[in-house]
Amino acid sequence: MSVYSIFFYLIAALMILSTALAVTRKNMVHAVLFLVISFLASALLFFLLGAPLLGILEVVIYAGAIMVLFLFVVMMIRIRATEGSGFLLWHYLGAGGLSALYVAACLLLVRHSGPGTGAPMPAAVAAPADFGLYLFERHWLGIEIVSLLLLVALIGVLHLGLSPAGQRSGKGGPY
Amino acid sequence: MIVPYTHVILLASLLFLTGMICTVLRRNLIMLLLGLEIMLNAAAVAFVGAGLHLQQIEGQAAALFILAVAAAEVAVGLALIVCIYRQTGTLDPECIESDVCELE
Amino acid sequence: MQLHSAQFPVLSLILLVCLAGLAAVVLLPAEKKQAVKYVSTVCSAVTLGLSVYVFVAYDRALGGMQFVEHLQWAPSLGVSYINGVDGFSVPLLLLTGIVFFTGVLTMWEHDLRVKEFFAMFILLVTGVFGMFMALDLFFLFVWYDVSLFPMYLLIVIWGSTNREYGALKLTLFLLAGSALILPGIVYLVAESGMGTFSLPALVNNADFSPFAQKLAFFLFYVGFGILAGVWPFHTWSPAGHVAAPTAVSMLHAGVLMKIGAFGILRVGMFLCPEGWAFWAPVMALLATIGIVYGALAGLRQTDLKFVIGYSSVSHMGVVGLGLAAMTVDGVNGAVFQMFAHGVMTALFFSAVGYIYDKTHERKFANLGGLSHVMPVAGGYFILAALTGIGVPCLASFWAELLVLLAAFDVYPVYGAVAVSALAINALFILRVVEKTCFGPVNPKWEHLPDVSFGLGMPRLVLAGVIVIFGIMPFLMYETIQSASMLLISGLP
């Protein structure tokens, strides 16, 4: 077992733990903060798996921008910590069944996985420069589309934020 | 030499499961969105792992796109949640179906 | 099925004239109502002329499919544009031409959304023409549906009593029929393994198993039978007739119901003779029930149009009985009955339409003495009624005679029952005539004008057709015979 693999298991444990904590927190601020930890850990994992650019982006976008946005919204609307009444029993049962199904699907996938998946993977690093070149050579269209998507999202968010909520509920609206 | 590919996938699937449970079992729209983020992240992890396993840089490209889409999605989703909250005063997904809520 | 190509694509010309008329009507501004009417009249007159030409020029001695046009349309799907007429479709083309022309003239005083009305009307007629001449199953089905869907709008927008209900019922019933026809067509095409929708190719070369024939014929019989008013799928027809405006009722009862019977004949009987033989007893039973049932149910109606609607059910039962007999006489009689009943019902509805336009009253208990007030309009009404009763020397007598003859030959019991329905028919139609046209004049209607020459024209044409073919049935039978002999002799 190499150092890398020790790192991997540590990071994995951290990720699962913090994600589980995040999911179960009643207080949403705590939940968001635990999730930040989880995302930071996954950024580490990306470094470990040879994707430094992605790791940095993960820190900047996920753990940075997105989670801050969450935090912002949570703080802004100051929701009561208590959630509404829980679910009926069948809902929990359904969730259990769903999980079982999921696990089954995963196990089946593992069984059907191709050769060489059990062997340790070789380490390799995609240098940010190579990665960028590759992206703009092979995926320039996708990049453009994604940027357009982001622009659209931006405009949409602006529109949603500008519309006075009270009037939007009525028929027609101001526009 | 790092861990086997299976372990990375296992990690991703556990993350995905957590996210899924979060979306399905929390009665809070924001937490629902959080669950979605977790699942997207799990997918990104799986992609990066697969890229390493196959020695292909393609996996990282897919992960990048996931990141971008997640960002857009979160922005719009949160804006919507804010709007909904302003209108209904609640974040309980059940109450968004207004007539269901009125029955209570 | 022998094909004789056309020197000149007269069939497509009919469709083209219809489409040109449709385009012209659509392009005209909505305010120019008179122009719209003139365009429609010209269009219908030209199609009538062309259909008369087809009727006259059809070579009776030669028989088979004539005026055939063949164009590849979508070879990868096996769809081609084939038109052609035989002795069955020639009379029906003529019928469509007549009813189209007279229907347009009947609506001459119509004043609500004229442009849209005539556009829909012409579209409907285009579908009907196309259906009667199409020899490709795909096109046949498309034309069939083209002729169905304007009906909904025509009834909902321009209809009267209970029109939403009537239109919806009609549309749902007929679409249910389409839903059976399409699988039937696709099934047969798939079963043939030839990958073509061409009817002549399928008829000549495909070898369907008996099971496939039985199944497909059943689908066609029920699917088209709904449109043909086969008992017990007939209830849409009285409701639809009542709701529809006059010209639409004329076209609907006069031509559209014939499409159903024609579909059974063209698709079902040509493609699945064994299925036909298998289901014939059931057809005969349902048809006989329809004949008696229509007459009986008509006896209790109070609305003029309902009466005619139920008499249509009864008369279409005659068509069904003739087809079920599987003899030359039966098929001849059935096709002639389609023609005769079409003209008769058109006359009936146009006469009723005139009465309704003037009085706004369709409960015949409130009418009365109209023969005194409007002798000519009343005369047309009475003539139509007499045709409906089956008085000799009027067209439908010959049809009923032959159908009953065939029924006596093949199904004596059904034949006897159907004959006895003639008496009930006479009772209920004469009762309506008595209440409407005879008796003391209701002072409310005393000053109504009689039908003018212009408005009387379409009725005169229809009445003339009834009498001409009533006195000279051989004109029609020679044509029909040329097809029915081939059909029957080709039976296994």
Next chain:
Amino acid sequence: MPGASVISETWLWAGWAAAAAPFAAFVLILFLLRRRPGAAAAVSLAAVATSMVFALCLLVCCVDMETPLRSVVTWMISGDTVISAGVHLDGLSLLMLAVVCGICLLVQVYSLGYMAGDPGFARYYAFMSLFAGAMIFLVLAPGLVQLYIFWELVGLSSYLLIGFWFEKFSASRAGKKAFVMTRLGDVAFLAGLLLLLVRGGVMDIAALSNGAAGLSSGMITVSAVLIFGGVIGKSAQFPLMTWLPDAMEGPTPVSALLHSATMVAAGVFLIARMFPFFSQSDAAMTFLLAVGTVSMLMSATMAMVSRDIKQVWAYSTISQLGFMLMALAAGGYFAGVFHLFTHAGFKALLFLCAGMLIHAFHSNDMFVIGQGGARGLKIPMLCMAVGAAALSGIWPFSGFASKEAVLATLVSLENPAWLIAGLAGVFLTAYYTFRLVFIIVFPAGRGQTRAEDPARGVAYAYGAMAWPVILLAFATLVLGFLAAPIRHWLAAGAGAHEAVHGPAWLAPLSLGLVFAAIAVAWVEFGRKNASQTGFVERVRVVAELFARRWYLDDIWGWAVSRLLDRGAAEACRQADNRVIDGFVHSLAGAAVASGRVLARGHRVMIQARLMIMFAVVFGLTCIMLIWG
């Protein structure tokens, strides 16, 4: 012999022309002369006169004809079925043609006076022409289908004529009743005809008669009985008799036309036409005999209590038709046909006289007419007396000869019951005939009405009405002596080997019965201070029974309104509304309801939906992995 064939072809053309002329007149009047009554009447009269001239020419020129002449054209071919039209000239059809044309012509002349000034004058003549044409074609028909077709057209034109004054409810209803009831019989006729066509494949009457069709005897009986159904309807026999008295709602000349020589006689004519065919089945003939007898007696009893002058003649028409059918059914071809001819003459005479009286006194009630001073009108009264004498069967009037022939055929039957019934009919006929005559001639309150001017309101076109009546009276006097030539003439038609003169005791017996009946009528109605109530009317129940036509109308009314209208028809209507539409509606309802259920499924929380979505995705994954 080419010359002969040319001549016969000419006659055939004459036959066609005789039939076609009235049709042409009908079309002409209907389309061009609707607003010109004078011209319409002229055209119609000219057409009928043409037919009459042709008929007489044919009668004179074909007198020594050996075999029937016929000209047939194909009307329609369908498969193996050939339906032809044509004219068939033999003794029966030519005589009948002459009688029909003669009566039509006389009635049309008479109508000039009777219908003068009616708003529907032109229409009247149009229908009259249609009727005449249809009747002529019927008479000349060589085939059963043609006969049926014109049989129906006769029914149609009678419908139009009976309901001529359609503003009256009763008139239009009577027309409808006539049409529907005869139609009921025609249904049976059509069934029989189709049966013959299907089984035998032959429609030609001559071929049917000489057994060329090769039908089994059972089939002959069945089809004969079915065809009798048509006869029963058309000739107003039991149980379809009640339309005829109602049909008196039409104008009187119409009654005279319909109920003497033409429409109702068509039934008898059909039997005569197909006599050899029907003779092949004894059972059918016995059935016919029974029907004729029952109708004859029943309607005679009805005539005994009626106050309406036209009704009496209507009942007597049924009765006499029954008499003819009895004769034919008993094998008396000549007797039946001869009675048909004589009856045509004197019944037309009686109706036309009654029409003159009605026209003069504006009432159908014989008591009113009598008190109005009808005896002052010499021509109608004298002629009516002639007609009444003929109807009763008094020598030397035509009725005597034909009635004796009928009775003679009845004597030849084994069962004496038929003869007794026939003699009873003779008695009743004489009784009700002279009851009517005495009531009119010797009204009860004779003294008071004398003062009134008998010719009041007679300033009508008297001549147009009088001349046909006088001609008919003359014919009635003469026709009885023409029995022998007519018999010779008809002999070619069928194996006429029946007795014309019965045993020696028959004529005195029947004459004695007639005079006894007249004496009874005289005692009750004729003598001074007579009570003017008949012996039947003294028994209330019987009088009621007769006056209400043996409740036949009630039975039919009940059958139509209860069984048909409120029974079967209502059941069908309800079935339509409840069962079929109910099923459709419930189908539609089920579609809507299932849509609601599914919609509710979609309204659950997003998370449940999300769960379903996940489950489907993973389930599919599992399935693909397991079976993929």
